[in-house]
Amino acid sequence: xxxxxxxxxxxxxxxxxxxxxxxxxxxxxxxxxxxxxxxxxxxxxxxxxxxxxxxxxxxxxxxxxxxxxxxxxxxxxxxxxxxxxxxxxxxxxxxxxxxxxxxxxxxxxxxxxxxxxxxxxxxxxxxxxxxxxxxxxxxxxxxxxxxxxxxxxxxxxxxxxxxxxxxxxxxxxxxxxxxxxxxxxxxxxxxxxxxxxxxxxxxxxxxxxxxxxxxxxxxxxxxxxxxxxxxxxxxxxxxxxxxxxxxxxxxxxxxxxxxx
Numbered sequence: 001x002x003x004x005x006x007x008x009x010x011x012x013x014x015x016x017x018x019x020x021x022x023x024x025x026x027x028x029x030x031x032x033x034x035x036x037x038x039x040x041x042x043x044x045x046x047x048x049x050x051x052x053x054x055x056x057x058x059x060x061x062x063x064x065x066x067x068x069x070x071x072x073x074x075x076x077x078x079x080x081x082x083x084x085x086x087x088x089x090x091x092x093x094x095x096x097x098x099x100x101x102x103x104x105x106x107x108x109x110x111x112x113x114x115x116x117x118x119x120x121x122x123x124x125x126x127x128x129x130x131x132x133x134x135x136x137x138x139x140x141x142x143x144x145x146x147x148x149x150x151x152x153x154x155x156x157x158x159x160x161x162x163x164x165x166x167x168x169x170x171x172x173x174x175x176x177x178x179x180x181x182x183x184x185x186x187x188x189x190x191x192x193x194x195x196x197x198x199x200x201x202x203x204x205x206x207x208x209x210x211x212x213x214x215x216x217x218x219x220x221x222x223x224x225x226x227x228x229x230x231x232x233x234x235x236x237x238x239x240x241x242x243x244x245x246x247x248x249x250x251x252x253x254x255x256x257x258x259x260x
Contacts (some may be wrong), residue, residue, distance in 0.1 A: 007226065040042045047098060048220065048223045048224075048227075051094050055219065055220050058148060063083055070120060071237070081089075091201050093160075093221060096227075096228070107150045107153060107231045107232055109148045109150055109256075110148070110151065111147075111148060112146065112147045112148075113145070114142050114143075114145035114146065114179065114188070117154065117155050117158065118138055118177055118188075120131075120158045121158040121162055122138070122162060124159055125159060125162040125163050126166075129166055133172060134175050135172055135174035135175070136174075136175055136177075137176040137177070138176075139177065139179065141178060141179050142177065144259065145179050145257070145259065147184070147186070147256050148255075148256045148257075149252065149256055150228075150232070153232070154232070155225070156228055156231055157225035157226075158188065158250065160222055160224060161222070161236075161250060162175070162190065163191055163221060164222060165194065165248070166190060168194030169192050170194070173192065173194060174188065175191070176190070176195055180249075181252075184253075185251050185253050186251070186252050187249045187250060187251040187252070188249075188250040188259040189247060189249055189250075190247070190248045190250070191245065191246070191247045191248075192245050216238055225250075229250055229251070229252070232252055232256065233253045233256075234252040234253060236250060241250040
């Protein structure tokens with residue numbers, strides 16, 4: 001009988017030790033996952049601030065050029081005003097990105113009709129072009145699309161993508177927008193016939209801090225657009241070929257499609 005109690009005690013002790021070991025293993029695994037996530041977030045923040053610094057440098061060089069050149073005052077005033085607007089825009093984009101990173105900016109989804117949103121985004125982008133013009137082509141299918149999304153965030157992402165397309169095209173070039181619905185999701189596809197980028201410069205964000213996404217040529221605005229789409233569970237992808245043009249996919253999960 002004593003041997004039986006000893007055996008039971010040893011079994012209980014072994015099970016207790018196994019329980020402690022299993023809990024320690026789970027805690028260690030959770031800690032490793034948290035560290036990986038923190039490194040990825042840190043790497044993403046570094047990339048975003050690197051893009052912001054580069055754009056701020058370009059604006060600073062523009063202003064320095066005006067300070068040291070004997071240009072016409074009216075021309076210089078217009079360029080300085082444009083630089084000031086760009087600085088204010090970067091400030092808004094930075095605030096949006098920081099709010100997303102810290103969790104202060106939540107996605108407030110509601111039914112959104114795609115075509116009116118696109119028309120507003122196109123009008124805002126066209127206003128920034130001044131006298132330059134683009135041939136905006138909104139596909140008729142856009143009128144039948146309704147999405148469950150944060151209207152402000154989605155429009156902000158669209159404006160960033162449309163602004164990039166406008167910068168990469170010339171006066172009179174076309175920029176097309178059409179919806180693409182698949183079994184996996186719904187995408188807003190923006191196409192242009194601009195100068196394009198090297199495809200290697202617009203690689204997807206894998207989320208792996210050790211294999212950071214290629215961001216040369218994307219700019220801070222598109223980094224913000226990507227973050228806004230990811231907050232919806234979606235993604236941003238660019239397909240570009242030098243001298244041919246580009247296609248930008250703003251993709252959302254299929255469950256965000258309310259009507260097509």
